[in-house]
Amino acid sequence: MEIMEDDKIKLKRAKKRLHELKGFYWHLAAYIGVNCFITLSTIIGRMSNGDSFMDTLNFGSFAIWFFWGIGLFFHGLKVFSYNPIFSKQWEERQIQRYIEKDRKEAEKFK
Template sequence: METNKRDKQLKARKRVEELKDFCIHLTVYVLVNLFIIITTVTARMNNGEDFVEGFFNFGTFATAIFWGIGLAFHAANTFAYNPFFSKDWEERQIQKYMEEDRREAEKFGKH
């Protein structure tokens, strides 16, 4: 009984650590990308572009976009989101294979 409680506590600690890591990642993402965007727009404006030209430029947001893709995968992993292999899908597959094994056992058990 004590082992089960310890396992649950370790699992909870791991979950909290994953959430903390994601929050740190998100905070760093926001701060660094704000700095990059402000610096990029300012540099473009100093080179003769107006604010709109400097702001609405792919290069201004390239880091945020590609890093954001990685952040989205981190979020999906942290919050256990998988649109392709949901818990419901996993349960159906488990039931399917258990049923196949049961039928195989019955088939060979009858002979």
């Protein structure tokens, strides 16, 4: 009976992981599609107003790529479970530190 419950938990976790992965890929597709459309529209619009192609290539044309890219980068870090600051080893060290602190506090009152 316990094995079946464990399998259900694993299945639920796998479905959640798949949902997060699909969400990231949709975010990536929207990032590429929307940014291409906005960039091309901006370049074409500026060129139709008399600017040369080189005049259209500035930070303003690509700012949305940059700032949305930062959000996409952090979304990817979350989805692919990469957290260099709060890693599993860091969590274990913190847990051990709190357990040791609680043990020392409990010994004071014995």
